[in-house]
Amino acid sequence: MLTRQEVLKIAQLARLSLTDAEVAEYQKRLGRVIEYMKDLDSLSLPKGAFVRHVPLDAPRFREDEARQWPDREAIVANAPLAEENQFLLPTVLEKET
Amino acid sequence: MSARDKYEAVIGLEVHAQLLTSSKMFCSCPNVFGAEPNTKICPVCTGQPGALPVVNRHAIELGVRVGLALNSTIHPVSIFARKNYFYPDLPKGYQISQYEQPFCTGGEVPIQLKDGTQRGVKLTRIHFEEDVGKSTHHGHGTRVDLNRACVPLIEMVSEPDMRTAFEAGQYLRALRNILRYTQVCDGNLEEGNFRCDANISVRLKGAQEFGTKVELKNINSFRYVEKAIDYEIDRQVEMIELGEVIQQQTRGWNAAKGTTELMRLKEGAADYRYFPEPDLAPLEITTDWQNEIRKQLPELPQQKSERFQESYGLSPYDASVLTAAQELAQYFETVTNLSQNAKASANWVMNELLGRLNAASVEIDQSPVSTEHLADLIRRIDSNEISGKIAKTVFEAMFATAKAPETILNEKGLRQISDAKQLEKVIQKVIEANTSQVVEYKNGKTKLLGFFVGQVMKETKGQANPGVLNELVKKLLDSQ
Numbered sequence: 001m002l003t004r005q006e007v008l009k010i011a012q013l014a015r016l017s018l019t020d021a022e023v024a025e026y027q028k029r030l031g032r033v034i035e036y037m038k039d040l041d042s043l044s045l046p047k048g049a050f051v052r053h054v055p056l057d058a059p060r061f062r063e064d065e066a067r068q069w070p071d072r073e074a075i076v077a078n079a080p081l082a083e084e085n086q087f088l089l090p091t092v093l094e095k096e097t
Numbered sequence: 098m099s100a101r102d103k104y105e106a107v108i109g110l111e112v113h114a115q116l117l118t119s120s121k122m123f124c125s126c127p128n129v130f131g132a133e134p135n136t137k138i139c140p141v142c143t144g145q146p147g148a149l150p151v152v153n154r155h156a157i158e159l160g161v162r163v164g165l166a167l168n169s170t171i172h173p174v175s176i177f178a179r180k181n182y183f184y185p186d187l188p189k190g191y192q193i194s195q196y197e198q199p200f201c202t203g204g205e206v207p208i209q210l211k212d213g214t215q216r217g218v219k220l221t222r223i224h225f226e227e228d229v230g231k232s233t234h235h236g237h238g239t240r241v242d243l244n245r246a247c248v249p250l251i252e253m254v255s256e257p258d259m260r261t262a263f264e265a266g267q268y269l270r271a272l273r274n275i276l277r278y279t280q281v282c283d284g285n286l287e288e289g290n291f292r293c294d295a296n297i298s299v300r301l302k303g304a305q306e307f308g309t310k311v312e313l314k315n316i317n318s319f320r321y322v323e324k325a326i327d328y329e330i331d332r333q334v335e336m337i338e339l340g341e342v343i344q345q346q347t348r349g350w351n352a353a354k355g356t357t358e359l360m361r362l363k364e365g366a367a368d369y370r371y372f373p374e375p376d377l378a379p380l381e382i383t384t385d386w387q388n389e390i391r392k393q394l395p396e397l398p399q400q401k402s403e404r405f406q407e408s409y410g411l412s413p414y415d416a417s418v419l420t421a422a423q424e425l426a427q428y429f430e431t432v433t434n435l436s437q438n439a440k441a442s443a444n445w446v447m448n449e450l451l452g453r454l455n456a457a458s459v460e461i462d463q464s465p466v467s468t469e470h471l472a473d474l475i476r477r478i479d480s481n482e483i484s485g486k487i488a489k490t491v492f493e494a495m496f497a498t499a500k501a502p503e504t505i506l507n508e509k510g511l512r513q514i515s516d517a518k519q520l521e522k523v524i525q526k527v528i529e530a531n532t533s534q535v536v537e538y539k540n541g542k543t544k545l546l547g548f549f550v551g552q553v554m555k556e557t558k559g560q561a562n563p564g565v566l567n568e569l570v571k572k573l574l575d576s577q
C-alpha cells in the first residue's frame with residue numbers, strides 16, 4: 001500500500017487530478033507494483049545489468065546526414081488538435097516555463 | 098563597510114550549448130535555426146510509438162572535442178538516461194540525457210581576471226542531451242513546434258567555483274570562445290544556441306557551509322550576465338540582513354525591469370525519476386576515437402594568447418583581446434605577417450578597427466578594411482612615406498570605401514612628397530621669390546629656416562615629407 005500523500009505526489013508529477021475513490025484505488029494498485037519491484041530488488045544482479053530493448057545488431061551510431069522526413073504533415077495531422085501546422089494543447093501549465 | 102562586503106557569493110553555472118551538426122541528435126531531421134514550424138520533424142523526434150533513437154556520431158565527436166579542449170576526463174563508457182517530466186514541448190514525456198554516468202567529468206575553463214592573471218574555473222561534468230520543442234501560449238491554448246526537439250546539446254556544469262559576477266561573465270566568455278574555436282557551437286546567447294543558468298547563493302565571508310541556492314534562468318544576453326547575477330546577490334544579502342529565509346527556487350531575469358522574478362519553487366532531482374535509457378546501448382568512446390578527435394583540435398584561445406605574447410611581444414591584455422575570436426586572431430596575424438610590425442598591427446586593429454566594426458555591427462571577416470590594405474598602410478607609415486596623422490585620415494576613408502591606401506592617397510591628394518628632385522624644384526622657386534630673406538639667412542638669421550620650410554609646405558599643400566624637406570631647404574640655402 002502506498003500512502004495517500006505518495007499517490008497525490010505521483011499524480012501531481014503526472015499532471016493528473018484524482019478523485020478520492022481513485023486515490024484509494026491507486027494506493028492499492030501502485031502498491032502492488034512497488035511490491036513487485038521489491039521482488040526484483042532481491043535478485044542479485046551486477047550493477048548496470050538492466051534489461052535493454054536494443055537488439056544487439058542495432059546500429060550504435062548514424063552518420064551526421066540530414067534527411068527531410070517525407071510525411072511530416074501526417075505527423076501533425078495525427079495530433080488531436082492542430083493549428084497553423086503546430087500542435088495545439090490546452091494551456092494547463094501557463095505559469096511554468 | 099557596507100553589508101554586502103561581509104558576504105561572499107558562491108556561483109556555479111550550467112551552460113547548454115547546441116552542437117553544430119547537420120542533423121539532430123537521435124534522428125536524421127535537419128538541425129537548422131528559424132525554419133517554419135514543424136517542418137523539421139519525424140516520428141523519432143515527435144515521440145511516435147515504436148520509433149527508436151540512433152546516436153549521431155558527429156554530435157559525440159563535438160562533445161568529446163570540448164572535453165579534450167578543457168582537459169576533462171572522457172569516459173570510455175557512459176550511459177544515456179531518461180529524465181521524466183511532463184511539459185507540452187516534450188513529446189515523449191521524457192528527455193534523453195545523461196545522469197549517473199556522463200561521458201565527461203572534470204577539467205577547467207581558464208578565465209582572465211581583472212589584474213591580467215589567469216585562473217581555471219573547475220568543471221564538474223559535461224553530458225549529452227536532446228533539446229526540447231518550443232511552446233508559445235495563446236489565449237485558447239498552447240502551440241507546440243517540435244523543430245528544435247532532439248537537437249543535440251551538451252550541458253556543461255561548473256563547480257560552485259566563482260565568487261563574483263565578473264568571474265561568471267569571464268567564464269561564459271571564455272567558454273564561448275572555446276566552443277567557437279572548436280566549431281562546436283555558435284555561442285549565440287541571443288539566438289538561444291548557448292544558454293546559461295546560474296546557481297547563486299551567498300554566505301558570510303569565511304563560512305564553510307553554502308547558503309541556500311537560487312537558480313537564475315533567462316540570462317539571454319552577454320550584456321546582462323553580470324548585471325543579473327549582481328542583482329541576485331544583492332537581493333539575497335538584503336534578505337539575510339533583514340533576517341529573512343532564502344527559499345530554494347528558480348528565478349528569471351527580467352531585462353526590461355532589471356530585476357529577477359520568482360518563476361517556481363524548485364523541483365528536486367528525484368522528481369525526474371531518472372533511469373537508464375533502454376532504447377540506447379551504452380555510449381562507447383574508444384581511446385582510438387579520442388585520439389583521432391584530439392588530432393582535429395585547433396590551437397585554443399589560451400595557447401594562442403600565450404604564443405601572441407611570446408612571438409609578437411603583446412601584453413597579456415592585448416593578446417586576450419586579439420584572441421577572443423578566432424577570426425579576429427587570424428586577421429591580426431595576417432596583418433602582422435604582411436606588415437612585419439606586430440605592435441602597430443595590434444594598435445590599429447584594437448584602437449581603430451574594432452570600435453568602428455562594433456559601431457557598424459560588422460563582423461571582422463566582413464571588414465571593409467582588408468588585411469592587405471591595413472598592412473599596406475602600416476608599411477607606408479614605417480617607411481616614412483606618410484605621417485601617422487595622414488594615416489588616420491586614410492584609414493577612415495579605407496573603412497568607409499574599402500579602397501586601397503594607394504587609391505585614397507591619390508584621390509585625396511594626401512601623398513607625401515619625399516622625392517628630392519620634386520621638392521628641390523619647389524624650394525628653388527621659394528628661394529627665388531624671397532631673395533631678401535635669403536640674404537638675412539646668409540647673414541646669420543638661421544631662424545628663417547622655418548619660414549622657408551613653411552613656404553614650401555604651403556606650395557605643396559602640406560604634402561612635403563617634413564624630414565626630407567628640412568634637410569633639403571638647409572642644403573639649398575647654404576649653397577646659395
Ligand SMILES: [Zn+2]
Nearest residue numbers: 124126139142
Ligand atoms: Zn526527427
